[in-house]
Amino acid sequence: MRTAYNVETVRAAERELMARLPEGALMQRAAAGLAAACADLLGRVYGRRVVLLVGSGDNGGDALYAGARLARRGAGVAAVLLAPERAHPAGLAALRRAGGRAVGVEGAERLIEQADLLLDGIVGIGGKGGLRPDAARLAEAAERSRAAVVAVDLPSGVDADTGEVRGAAVRADLTVTLGTHKPGLLIDPAREYAGSVRLVDIGLSLPPQAELEALQHADVRRLLPVPGGESDKYRRGVVGIAAGSARYPGAAVLAVYGALRGGAGAVRYVGPAADAVIARFPETLVSDRGPKHAGRVQAWVVGPGAGDDASAVGEVLASEVPVLVDADGLRLADRDAVRARTAPTLMTPHAGEAAALLGVPREEVEGARLASARELAGRYGATVLLKGSTTLVADAGGGAVRVNPTGTAWLATAGSGDVLSGLAGSLLASGLSALDAGSVGAYLHGLAGRFAADGAPVGAHDVAEAVPAAWRDVTDA
Numbered sequence: 001m002r003t004a005y006n007v008e009t010v011r012a013a014e015r016e017l018m019a020r021l022p023e024g025a026l027m028q029r030a031a032a033g034l035a036a037a038c039a040d041l042l043g044r045v046y047g048r049r050v051v052l053l054v055g056s057g058d059n060g061g062d063a064l065y066a067g068a069r070l071a072r073r074g075a076g077v078a079a080v081l082l083a084p085e086r087a088h089p090a091g092l093a094a095l096r097r098a099g100g101r102a103v104g105v106e107g108a109e110r111l112i113e114q115a116d117l118l119l120d121g122i123v124g125i126g127g128k129g130g131l132r133p134d135a136a137r138l139a140e141a142a143e144r145s146r147a148a149v150v151a152v153d154l155p156s157g158v159d160a161d162t163g164e165v166r167g168a169a170v171r172a173d174l175t176v177t178l179g180t181h182k183p184g185l186l187i188d189p190a191r192e193y194a195g196s197v198r199l200v201d202i203g204l205s206l207p208p209q210a211e212l213e214a215l216q217h218a219d220v221r222r223l224l225p226v227p228g229g230e231s232d233k234y235r236r237g238v239v240g241i242a243a244g245s246a247r248y249p250g251a252a253v254l255a256v257y258g259a260l261r262g263g264a265g266a267v268r269y270v271g272p273a274a275d276a277v278i279a280r281f282p283e284t285l286v287s288d289r290g291p292k293h294a295g296r297v298q299a300w301v302v303g304p305g306a307g308d309d310a311s312a313v314g315e316v317l318a319s320e321v322p323v324l325v326d327a328d329g330l331r332l333a334d335r336d337a338v339r340a341r342t343a344p345t346l347m348t349p350h351a352g353e354a355a356a357l358l359g360v361p362r363e364e365v366e367g368a369r370l371a372s373a374r375e376l377a378g379r380y381g382a383t384v385l386l387k388g389s390t391t392l393v394a395d396a397g398g399g400a401v402r403v404n405p406t407g408t409a410w411l412a413t414a415g416s417g418d419v420l421s422g423l424a425g426s427l428l429a430s431g432l433s434a435l436d437a438g439s440v441g442a443y444l445h446g447l448a449g450r451f452a453a454d455g456a457p458v459g460a461h462d463v464a465e466a467v468p469a470a471w472r473d474v475t476d477a
């Protein structure tokens with residue numbers, strides 16, 4: 001499991017560690033990791049032009065010490081100081097001793113333009129709000145330069161805790177993050193500014209509960225349902241799909257397709273698209289009597305392509321099994337009915353649907369995904385899977401939010417969400433918690449999307465078709 005901690009926790013861990021170590025030891029660990037990453041990126045250090053962008057905090061100190069190490073290996077190193085009188089004094093002295101030089105912001109553009117590598121030490125976890133004008137100009141010059149850009153701890157200008165970006169920010173090719181990942185490095189829009197991320201261990205001891213976690217293959221393998229020798233289809237779980245309408249029969253077909261790939265022993269379909277479903281998947285149990293009279297299931301999926309059928313949503317929410325609510329179901333679900341449920345509820349909005357539920361513009365949700373997912377989970381007393389470029393899954397009771405690492409832009413295709421709801425609903429029926437079903441579903445769905453796309457456009461049915469390959473990839477690893 002990859003974990004990310006917020007600034008407050010990082011600060012506390014740093015204080016505790018610094019109290020036990022000689023002064024400056026942590027910064028030396030950071031600088032050693034940074035210099036090694038820069039050297040890897042440059043290939044050859046000797047004779048290369050390195051420019052440090054240096055703010056007045058310890059983030060700039062890290063950059064200065066790393067620059068000193070590169071200068072000792074023969075790089076030509078120049079530091080651009082945003083506030084010359086406040087730059088880290090010991091770091092600056094170390095750089096000068098190693099043969100590096102320091103300049104002010106005037107004339108920096110030319111240096112930046114000619115550099116092979118830029119090290120962004122403008123601001124780290126001490127940053128507040130958008131970059132100030134001088135710093136913003138350096139970030140813009142860095143973007144125009146052909147140099148490789150390495151961010152110290154995080155790209156300057158992005159919010160470490162939330163992933164929000166207000167105004168200019170440095171666009172890095174590589175971010176060398178110190179001690180732990182920060183949430184912003186894993187969540188869009190900030191994630192896109194970070195480039196690839198390398199973690200340097202500086203020995204922090206962090207608490208068991210992270211702010212954010214990202215599953216990896218081994219975690220998913222542990223969570224996937226495996227039928228035992230005693231299993232029959234009922235013990236493996238039956239998932240009920242209440243979806244589709246005369247207008248949107250395809251949503252029902254795709255949700256059933258996802259559900260058949262998700263590990264449940266049987267899929268029961270309820271709704272007006274039974275003929276279309278049976279024609280494609282004869283193994284489906286179909287019923288036209290409404291969710292309440294459809295027979296036992298271990299979990300329901302309601303909403304994909306449902307149009308305005310509020311009664312099916314109401315009947316499903318009144319059941320005592322886990323329920324996944326998606327698409328039209330989100331609009332039709334009564335908030336009090338969701339809050340009153342005792343069995344788990346998993347809501348799966350995209351940003352537009354989440355914005356409608358929260359009563360805010362869509363851009364607000366896209367700019368502040370973590371806060372939006374938590375807020376929605378709290379309001380509905382439900383687990384919320386917020387779909388998008390970085391899918392998040394948040395429980396109502398707080399705890400670490402899961403961020404999905406497998407997504408791909410190719411998944412932004414019609415019907416892809418219907419497949420995900422069937423898949424995650426099937427995992428719910430197999431007995432996974434709402435948090436696990438949502439995050440494992442998103443993981444497999446993202447991986448399947450990558451396999452199906454392989455660099456070319458795909459349709460939602462291709463994604464469903466590739467889920468077994470994703471499952472095997474996880475279990476064979």
Ligand SMILES: NC(=O)C1=CN([C@@H]2O[C@H](COP(=O)(O)OP(=O)(O)OC[C@H]3O[C@@H](n4cnc5c(N)ncnc54)[C@H](OP(=O)(O)O)[C@@H]3O)[C@@H](O)[C@H]2O)[C@@H](O)CC1
Binds near residue numbers: 026130
């Ligand atoms: N502590 C440790 O053990 C270790 C810490 N480490 C490193 O320290 C970093 C944290 O250092 P930090 O606390 O000094 O804060 P930092 O990120 O440099 O920012 C403060 C400076 O930025 C400025 N500033 C603020 N907002 C701004 C804006 N919008 N636009 C422009 N400027 C802005 C602010 O200015 P001021 O408000 O004071 O005028 C102040 O000068 C951390 O990320 C890691 O790299 C590692 O060495 C490992 C050991």
Ligand SMILES: [K+]
Binds near residue numbers: 121
């Ligand atoms: K930085």
